[in-house]
Amino acid sequence: MKYNLLTGLSVLAMMACNNPTAEKKASATTDTTVKDTHTQSNADSILLKHLDLDIQVNMEQQQISGHATWAIDNPHQLPVLQLDTYELSIDSTTVDGKLVPHTLDAPVTYLGSRLNIPVSANSKTVTIWYKTGKNATALQWLQPQQTLGKKHPFLYTQSESVYARTWIPCGDGPGIRYTYNARVTAPKGLLALMSAENPQAVNDSSIYHFKMELPIPAYLMALAVGDITFRKIDERTGVYAEPAMIDKARYEFEEVGKMVHTAENLYGPYRWGRYDVLVLPPGFPIGGMENPRLTFCTPTIIAGDRSLTSLIAHELAHSWSGNLVTNATWSDFWLNEGFTDYFERRIMEAMMGKSYSDMLWELGYQDLVAEVAAIGKDSKDTWLKLNLEGRSADDSFTSIAYEKGAHFLKLIETVVGREKFDRFLKTYFDTYAFKTMNTAQFLEYLDANLIKGDTALSNKIDIQAWVYGPGIPANCPRVDQERFQKVDEARAQFLKATPPAQLATQNWSTQEWLHFLRKMPQPLSLEQMQQLDGAFHFTKTGNSEIADQWFVMAIAANYKAAYPAMEQFLRYVGRGKFLQPLYGEMMKTPANQEMAKALYAKYHQNYHPIAQEALKKILK
Template identity: 70%
Template sequence: MKYALFAVAVMAAAACNQPAEKKAGTVEEVKDWHTLSNADSVTPQHLSLDVTVDFEKRQISGRATWTIQPATGASTLHLDTYELTIDSVTVNGNKRDFSLDSATAQLGSRLNIPVDADAKEVAIWYKTGDKATALQWLEPSQTLGKKHPFLYTQSESIYARTWIPCADGPGIRFTYDARVTVPKDLVALMSAENPQQRNDSGVYHFKMEQPVPAYLMALAAGDIAFAAIDQRTGVYAEPSMLQKARHEFEEVGKMVTTAESLYGPYRWGRYDVLVLPPGFPLGGMENPRLTFCTPTIIAGDRSLVSLIAHELAHSWSGNLVTNATWEDFWLNEGFTVYFERRIMEAMMGADYADMLWELGYQDMEETVQSLGADSKDTWLKLDLANRHPDDGLTDIAYEKGAHFLRLIEEKMGRARMDTFLRGYFDGHAFKTMHTAQFLQYLDKHLLKGDTAVNVQAWVYGPGIPANCPRVPQKRFEKVDAERARFLDGTTPATLSTQDWTSHEWLHFLRKMPRPLTPAQMEQLDKTFRFTATGNSEVADQWFIMAVAADYTPAYANMEKFLSEVGRRKFLTPLYTEMMKTPKGQEMARRIFNQYKRNYHPLAQESLGKLVK
């Protein structure tokens, strides 16, 4: 079946109306392949949501009311849905017939609602289906408190349509308000203005005055408490996790101030963080005003909070200036990684940020090797026609994008780069951006015809370009020396590892030959207690090494780790390592089948294919 295609990059910025040149003599069309909506002819301006969360039915139901602006001659509003049941529709308060197209596996069903020139308000009564990918319903046993159920949503990339009938494309922005009803002993939160305490009714009201795309719509409901960090930042978590999380995120307020000093004011009011139960599939999700994050970053020593710096940076890159389509994803994540590392450099020093750059370079190398050095999927500008947008959510967008910006900084100078980025964020606030448009802006306002960066090779070329910057590694050089000493026979207890951060330990383990001998594994474990570590980054790397070496003393803790952690960054490489041997395959399938209910539907799907 052919999919409907719409040029949705025009939704929020008039500058996107014109096609932009990729090279002289060619024109780059700006199409969002992943929405069935027609927001270019019937513009969704505001959403009023009134829904009930039913944990027994595992269903969200209610009414989505869209304020729309039809273009001249528009006769139908098209919206994205995925396995939603549409009960009825009204237009300007009058009942209206509607139709649903046949479903496609990737995009779902297009909802068609007749409208005319005076149509202002379209109300849709609906309920979610059994396979709503955005929703993870947790039993009490899957939470930390063990007493109450929990729900959270994950709408990126095209999963908002599984719980709201909407125009589900990153280039389509709207404001919203919501009324959400949950069981009276639970709290509801959204990516909006939020309550800071439980009420007696179970009815919560929300408002988001800044326009956002559908993938940044988020909802959570559970036994949740709040603790302030400062006047505009705070943390939400299950009560048993709250004070631990509050301690871990002590510097978040300072992070916001640091980010503002780099690239301008924070435009979203409050910045709060919600620590989710362990099954959350991502490190974090940059939902406006309320970052969702995994508890795996709570190590007790604040050593993994660069992830919060990353999600905070999205308040400028991604949330404020948004990629027009998923093919332009690097404009979201590449900028955010660069910004994150500038925040961490300002707070922790250049040698600390350099470790993050090096670990990121290693991730980029591994991704390029996995995808293939000549693969078009290693371009910054992606080709996702007739593919799922999640195919493009790789470290290429993150790390190749960030290193491209780092190179521009090195060539143009940091002062000019910072002036450019401040102007970029200010000039395109609450608008969308596509790749060719950005490159024109970059050349006009910064490069001015300078070819030293070789933009074409970075954006429309494969692999890692030859001029990719590699930062100096003062701290990792010391780690390399200690690793070499260990491999030469020095006992671990005599290694100089005092004051190492998570990043040094991770580099120490990543660069070990694989497999180590069982004796070497035992030596390291007895000295540094890697098997029992509470640091998730270190634990995952250690367990990968344990599988490779068949170091059985680590297996019980590894299984416990896999039963509790749902973050795909950790699950995928660990299950991949197990699948390399017959013994590992048997172990992987047993563990997956036993604990898969604890994983998010997205993780269940990808891991199910891996271990089959």
């Protein structure tokens, strides 16, 4: 269904009246069709219907404390409720207000300690009083000097994949959905925000109340507390950021309201009320996190020219693929990110034109080729459907889920036709709204509603090769290279000694510059690096995507003129996408290994625990 924006309240009223599917299906559910090996909870038997969270944020002690009350339904009359925790200190537990004993199992690698609470068939509420531990992976506590404003501390969470259990005792699996309310007591003068209905200004009490009446999984639980201010974009979109960043962020995200309309025109109404964006301090480990109603994003996309906002299109697309229809397990992660990459590029095509989205597709294809080469073209880890039993859920976070998944959908679109595929996807999102999906279920749905037993069509797509086969299938679709062909010509001219200033680079987008640099032979000579830097000032660029690629090339070429700027980049930027290639390039030679270890020792406290863990593996 398409509709025009009137006012925030009237739109929501229209949605409630005209979209009964969403209202009907917006209730707590747990996927019981497949076994999720990354949760130790028994939420597949005891339904976790609703969470009431009451917590205090102590910046000085770097600790969250309080209680979590679960409304449950125990239809199988099990004697014990089991929940996921990770280094939580459990003070006490009550069932329907009465104190009961609890036990914590020995910790399991990747999973933490299972919390066991005795319940009866008629138990309705279970309350856990707890405190977070020092190694709560989801939490990054920032000292004032680690923020832009330099005056106040800051806290933010990153719960995906299985890190909600480090700050909330819960059933921590993507197939477990519940509603929640929260009461958060923050330090005086700081604003608290969550993946819920949010305030837009600091209040005098420092107590903030939140409501999420639509069921979400634990990995979408999010909290931020800091010196944060708000700016409106339109009636249902806006941006939050530190005061020192808010003007730049508001300018960069001017088109976000238009993005929401564009997405709706493709695949139906946005069902989450508001869509706001929070720009976090630089240590945020990923590009963006699709927390419902409040996307968390990195400041590295604030380029001053709105050239990197396709990331916001990606996080917005998650409001359909991922948040609305969720992968049942982390082994089905491609159902989340592959669909979202595809949807993101459809949004950008509608807003920026086909030649622009073609560049996104080609850069994504390059990422896929590099990932397959790194993992191994015959590895089962290049299948779309993964086997992660006994492994970290984060092992699913590769370009396979994103790019192989997106190209699989692009192939289906190409084979069946865009109009037919769009109808299929819109019906898919409507049919499974607020539910979960696993790979086998999706393939059954695909066959029943699109392929419809057409053997020739099925053979042309070759589902087996894509979903349960390694590498990049031979029928992987490729897009028009019109703009990149011109970039290739410019690069070839430079490599034949044409001065960079004479190249036809006027009005190049970020994507064209990235393609120009990515395809350069490595290492370039010092003279070539100096020529490029003299003409295009890559070392001083404010575009993080270009800067990261340039610094990787500088390390390879031993272009030391770029090292001071690279160090400042590593000091302030915590995004794993940028850190891992830089540290990885440094680790290729003994001399640079010493530099890598020195820089990490100097700046690792600015990085989120998730980024730290990834870098420790690189620096071994």
